[in-house]
Amino acid sequence: MCFVDSHIHLSDSAYDEYLMLMIGIINNLKIRVYSVSEDLESSVKNLNIKKKYFVNSESFKAFVGIHPQHASAKLLESFNDFFLRNTESVDGIGEIGLDPTYTTNNDPNTIESQRTVFSQMLSIAEKNNKPVSIHSRRSLNEVLDILPSYRLKRVVFHWYDGNKSFLKKINEFGYYVSFGPYLLYSEDKKTLLTKSDLSLLLLETDGPVSYRHCFNNSLTSPVFIISLLNFVSTVLKKNFNDVSEKIFRNSVDFLNTR
Numbered sequence: 321m322c323f324v325d326s327h328i329h330l331s332d333s334a335y336d337e338y339l340m341l342m343i344g345i346i347n348n349l350k351i352r353v354y355s356v357s358e359d360l361e362s363s364v365k366n367l368n369i370k371k372k373y374f375v376n377s378e379s380f381k382a383f384v385g386i387h388p389q390h391a392s393a394k395l396l397e398s399f400n401d402f403f404l405r406n407t408e409s410v411d412g413i414g415e416i417g418l419d420p421t422y423t424t425n426n427d428p429n430t431i432e433s434q435r436t437v438f439s440q441m442l443s444i445a446e447k448n449n450k451p452v453s454i455h456s457r458r459s460l461n462e463v464l465d466i467l468p469s470y471r472l473k474r475v476v477f478h479w480y481d482g483n484k485s486f487l488k489k490i491n492e493f494g495y496y497v498s499f500g501p502y503l504l505y506s507e508d509k510k511t512l513l514t515k516s517d518l519s520l521l522l523l524e525t526d527g528p529v530s531y532r533h534c535f536n537n538s539l540t541s542p543v544f545i546i547s548l549l550n551f552v553s554t555v556l557k558k559n560f561n562d563v564s565e566k567i568f569r570n571s572v573d574f575l576n577t578r
């Protein structure tokens with residue numbers, strides 16, 4: 321049995337002193353990780369982790385990209401150069417998206433600069449046939465408007481927290497949704513889970529985000545995925561192994577070139 325944490329930030333400095341512990345968890349418990357980035361620096365670091373500790377291993381997939389929080393058109397040229405030099409080692413593009421929350425008192429981050437960066441990231445993904453991991457807080461409408469103009473099928477709405485009708489639209493487009501540990505304490509999210517297309521469902525921890533209402537604020541690790549799977553199988557009234565296997569397959573499909 322193999323598990324997947326489809327969205328975690330292992331290049332975040334919060335993991336620096338725990339990196340070997342995380343690598344031990346990944347290897348010993350057979351939990352694959354899709355490690356996402358937020359800017360050029362974390363993208364470089366993420367690829368370096370993959371190259372240093374996961375040579376000939378399928379367990380660490382490196383996503384690179386510029387998060388809306390760090391959206392600046394100035395970064396694009398150097399990001400492009402970096403991407404071109406590493407195209408083959410990059411497994412996906414993320415975490416990318418739009419989020420008006422980050423434009424408040426955060427010059428020069430504007431929704432326009434976020435749009436410029438987001439569309440550039442989507443173009444890179446389209447051109448190089450890479451999957452994308454999307455941040456869509458307070459921007460679901462716009463993101464869902466933009467996406468169909470790109471030839472992208474392998475798209476995941478990470479930390480999904482929209483409503484049921486959006487969820488339906490997302491699944492109708494064939495896009496994935498990913499839920500995190502908030503499923504364990506949010507009734508709303510539990511309902512969303514039951515409405516999701518099981519073939520387009522992924523799970524994530526979004527570490528180093530920590531969870532006060534479950535896991536007691538402890539350091540978020542890929543091992544949380546197993547508790548999450550246990551919970552999901554209970555809510556969906558399905559066998560743990562079947563659900564784990566299904567979600568593992570989904571993660572492989574999401575990642576692989578079609």
Ligand SMILES: [Zn+2]
Nearest residue numbers: 327329415526
């Ligand atoms: Zn994230």
